[in-house]
Amino acid sequence: MSPEELDQIAETERQAQLGFKHRVNVCVAAGCVSCQSEGVKQAIEKDVARRGMGADCEVKGVGCMGLCAQGPLVSTSAGVLYQKVAIEDAPAVVESLLAGPDPRLLCKTDVPFFQAQKKIVLENCGVIDPERIEDYIAAGGYTALMRALGELTAAQVIEEVTKSGLRGRGGAGYPTGLKWSTVSKAVGERKYVICNADEGDPGAFMDRSVLESDPHRVLEGMLIAAYAVGASEGYIYVRAEYPLAIKRLRIAIRHAERFGLLGNYISASRLSFHVDLRLGAGAFVCGEETALISSIEGKRGSPRPRPPYPAQEGLFGEPTLINNVETFANIAPIIRNGGEWYAQIGTEKSKGTKVFALAGSVTNTGLVEVPMGVTLRQIVYEMGGGPPEGRQFKAVQTGGPSGGCIPADFLDMPVDYENLAKVGSIMGSGGMIVMDETSCMVDVAKFFMDFCASESCGKCVPCRVGTYHMHRILDAITERTATAQDLAQLQELCDLLKNTSLCGLGQSAPNPVLSTLRYFESEYQAHIEQHVCPAGVCGKLEEALHG
Amino acid sequence: MAKAANIKTLKIDGRDVSARQNETILEVARENGIFIPTLCTLKGLSNVGACRLCLVEVKGTARLQPACVTRVEEAMEVTTNSERLQGYRRAILELLFTERNHVCAVCVSNGHCELQSLAQKLEITHVHFAYRYPEAEVDASHERFIVDHNRCILCTRCVRVCEEIEGAHTWDVMGRGIDAKVITDLNEPWGSSQTCTGCGKCVHVCPTGALSEKGKSVAEMLKRRQFLPYLTQMREEDRS
Numbered sequence: 001m002s003p004e005e006l007d008q009i010a011e012t013e014r015q016a017q018l019g020f021k022h023r024v025n026v027c028v029a030a031g032c033v034s035c036q037s038e039g040v041k042q043a044i045e046k047d048v049a050r051r052g053m054g055a056d057c058e059v060k061g062v063g064c065m066g067l068c069a070q071g072p073l074v075s076t077s078a079g080v081l082y083q084k085v086a087i088e089d090a091p092a093v094v095e096s097l098l099a100g101p102d103p104r105l106l107c108k109t110d111v112p113f114f115q116a117q118k119k120i121v122l123e124n125c126g127v128i129d130p131e132r133i134e135d136y137i138a139a140g141g142y143t144a145l146m147r148a149l150g151e152l153t154a155a156q157v158i159e160e161v162t163k164s165g166l167r168g169r170g171g172a173g174y175p176t177g178l179k180w181s182t183v184s185k186a187v188g189e190r191k192y193v194i195c196n197a198d199e200g201d202p203g204a205f206m207d208r209s210v211l212e213s214d215p216h217r218v219l220e221g222m223l224i225a226a227y228a229v230g231a232s233e234g235y236i237y238v239r240a241e242y243p244l245a246i247k248r249l250r251i252a253i254r255h256a257e258r259f260g261l262l263g264n265y266i267s268a269s270r271l272s273f274h275v276d277l278r279l280g281a282g283a284f285v286c287g288e289e290t291a292l293i294s295s296i297e298g299k300r301g302s303p304r305p306r307p308p309y310p311a312q313e314g315l316f317g318e319p320t321l322i323n324n325v326e327t328f329a330n331i332a333p334i335i336r337n338g339g340e341w342y343a344q345i346g347t348e349k350s351k352g353t354k355v356f357a358l359a360g361s362v363t364n365t366g367l368v369e370v371p372m373g374v375t376l377r378q379i380v381y382e383m384g385g386g387p388p389e390g391r392q393f394k395a396v397q398t399g400g401p402s403g404g405c406i407p408a409d410f411l412d413m414p415v416d417y418e419n420l421a422k423v424g425s426i427m428g429s430g431g432m433i434v435m436d437e438t439s440c441m442v443d444v445a446k447f448f449m450d451f452c453a454s455e456s457c458g459k460c461v462p463c464r465v466g467t468y469h470m471h472r473i474l475d476a477i478t479e480r481t482a483t484a485q486d487l488a489q490l491q492e493l494c495d496l497l498k499n500t501s502l503c504g505l506g507q508s509a510p511n512p513v514l515s516t517l518r519y520f521e522s523e524y525q526a527h528i529e530q531h532v533c534p535a536g537v538c539g540k541l542e543e544a545l546h547g
Numbered sequence: 548m549a550k551a552a553n554i555k556t557l558k559i560d561g562r563d564v565s566a567r568q569n570e571t572i573l574e575v576a577r578e579n580g581i582f583i584p585t586l587c588t589l590k591g592l593s594n595v596g597a598c599r600l601c602l603v604e605v606k607g608t609a610r611l612q613p614a615c616v617t618r619v620e621e622a623m624e625v626t627t628n629s630e631r632l633q634g635y636r637r638a639i640l641e642l643l644f645t646e647r648n649h650v651c652a653v654c655v656s657n658g659h660c661e662l663q664s665l666a667q668k669l670e671i672t673h674v675h676f677a678y679r680y681p682e683a684e685v686d687a688s689h690e691r692f693i694v695d696h697n698r699c700i701l702c703t704r705c706v707r708v709c710e711e712i713e714g715a716h717t718w719d720v721m722g723r724g725i726d727a728k729v730i731t732d733l734n735e736p737w738g739s740s741q742t743c744t745g746c747g748k749c750v751h752v753c754p755t756g757a758l759s760e761k762g763k764s765v766a767e768m769l770k771r772r773q774f775l776p777y778l779t780q781m782r783e784e785d786r787s
């Protein structure tokens with residue numbers, strides 16, 4: 001495929017789309033599919049056909065529109081968004097194309113939830129059909145790849161990525177340009193590019209959404225990476241719990257191969273690149289890069305000590321670039337618009353945007369993409385609408401099991417890697433769980449410790465046995481049978497795990513405990529000294545059982 | 548010139564020592580008679596860095612480094628025995644004692660157990676974390692050997708010796724976290740294993756009484772490891 005051919009395809013597709021007077025986009029990402037959006041789409045198609053509007057109106061399955069809690073979501077070419085569309089509503093939706101918006105189904109879009117977003121990663125989500133490569137190409141897809149192959153040397157590509165200031169979205173925020181440059185300098189018989197799509201944090205679904213809504217964007221990012229570091233083979237490690245993402249990735253790979261965008265001598269360049277899928281079996285620790293690599297190699301997915309880092313000795317002992325889905329999803333826009341453009345967005349050390357999965361005690365739950373540096377208050381209150389009527393904000397948990405709980409005092413803090421670390425949490429993969437006065441912070445810490453204990457791979461002693469004891473102690477505190485000594489032991493274990501565990505799982509497992517101890521120590525004390533749970537959560541079950 | 552670069556000089560606990568490039572901190576420390584506690588590592592097997600007892604402080608690095616896998620570097624300054632490290636080591640050993648049922652008084656390896664002798668050396672007089680007292684199996688189905696999971700510390704030496712030296716890969720690990728355990732074949736009785744060659748290497752590399760020979764009573768199980776350096780040396784010579 002040459003750049004001219006790509007333009008041709010884009011033009012043809014755009015013309016075809018212009019041929020339709022009306023368009024109805026139905027979300028067919030997992031959130032909406034789970035409330036029967038596919039049935040809604042069929043019903044709308046049927047209704048369009050019944051009215052003989054088939055030639056005028058395109059009904060398209062598109063990716064995630066963000067406000068998943070209000071699904072199924074449907075948007076139309078009249079510029080309106082409908083929420084909670086049922087199969088019976090199909091005629092009303094089609095009718096509204098001619099008669100004007102149906103107020104009954106209308107979802108307001110002139111609200112901060114939509115308006116305050118800045119979409120780079122999600123720019124095509126909810127707009128293009130994830131199962132048609134032509135639609136991605138018409139939206140400017142693969143032009144960044146063509147630009148990289150045709151106009152830039154590998155070193156220049158890395159320079160753009162470095163200039164952009166992009167940092168890894170998989171959790172740790174490692175500078176992407178630096179990682180690419182290390183892999184490009186490493187010597188090996190061959191090199192690999194791996195996309196980490198294991199997304200294991202409870203409550204996080206940004207990566208799933210991108211894969212389900214815009215899979216080619218990830219492939220394009222991987223292709224550009226392969227060109228930059230000199231890799232010839234790629235793997236996408238995606239958890240088996242994401243069947244729809246897997247299906248769409250398979251389709252995307254097949255289409256890209258057919259279009260000559262994956263394979264040998266892509267666009268008559270030196271680049272030959274093949275991509276394969278590997279399915280994870282649901283172990284959280286397999287998201288850790290060395291465990292993930294071991295799993296791809298067909299071994300037990302447990303981490304190994306680093307160094308050597310994957311960049312030097314990764315998959316099958318060869319230099320390997322491993323990045324997260326969202327990291328790769330940022331690459332095409334960076335190459336298209338230049339690193340400097342990207343670096344204008346965000347804060348001094350955290351550039352670009354971040355997708356957050358907003359959940360918990362907020363009015364609007366769903367996915368939002370915001371520039372780095374917006375405040376927690378903007379996300380939770382303006383966009384999320386704050387806790388529901390009558391509820392009081394208590395804390396927001398970021399970073400999942402490796403993160404922490406941030407109290408109201410820090411609501412005006414701009415969100416970036418540095419600030420989150422300063423207050424004892426992490427960016428993580430972008431989960432954001434809002435909690436109100438009905439959450440007991442000890443109980444929250446126990447929930448995450450339970451997760452870490454059962455997801456520990458069992459290889460190193462501090463993590464394997466330490467998480468067990470920490471969970472046991474937290475359990476005793478919530479049972480209100482713990483003593484001050486237990487609390488001291490809990491703190492001792494926090495320090496031990498943080499400093500001696502082999503991998504990030506154990507090293508960061510204490511974070512939820514440490515951060516709740518830091519900001520909500522009085523709750524721990526109340527459980528231990530007064531034997532009461534201030535939030536009234538702990539012991540509720542027993543009371544219910546024993547009256 | 549090129550040859551000179553192969554030798555590194557560094558400081559361990561304030562002492563100037565020299566090392567070959569590619570040596571680990573642990574190897575160099577041992578050559579110089581500096582003690583670093585270890586349980587999972589064994590010369591002749593690959594290193595997994597799992598027990599975390601060998602963690603040391605390296606000046607200029609925020610994180611503690613496992614001495615068994617960390618390569619020496621020119622001008623490195625290593626501390627192997629700070630109070631902080633001692634505290635962590637004792638805590639890790641204590642965690643091991645709480646994890647399964649280590650009842651030395653009735654153990655075949657009493658007196659010859661690496662876990663026990665390390666605990667003595669680090670002056671562990673009591674365990675301040677709660678014991679778990681799990682129910683663990685004993686598999687005596689093999690005609691010559693026994694695996695007693697009560698005594699296993701999951702160092703995976705058996706797994707590695709079986710795969711790397713014997714080439715049988717009878718042993719592996721199953722389960723996660725606190726439920727992890729070593730298994731023979733696909734968690735089948737050792738006695739009916741199709742892959743076990745009966746070589747006994749696993750028994751002799753096991754640091755505790757988890758793997759033992761049948762017919763041994765309390766304190767009678769002595770482990771013989773001489774074969775391992777011998778075999779690895781022969782193989783290395785073979786290769787060069």
Ligand SMILES: Cc1cc2nc3c(=O)[nH]c(=O)nc-3n(C[C@H](O)[C@H](O)[C@H](O)COP(=O)(O)O)c2cc1C
Pocket residue numbers: 167168169170171172173174176196197198199200201284285286287288289290322323324325327429503504505
């Ligand atoms: C326990 C654990 C789980 C992880 N899970 C994920 C994950 O699900 N997805 C991911 O992208 N990175 C995960 N990571 C981070 C990866 O190890 C790695 O840093 C990341 O894939 C690098 O990509 P990036 O530089 O683009 O962020 C995890 C790390 C740890 C320690």
Ligand code: FES
Pocket residue numbers: 584585586587588595596597598599600601602613614615616
């Ligand atoms: S000897 Fe280094 S971690 Fe066990």
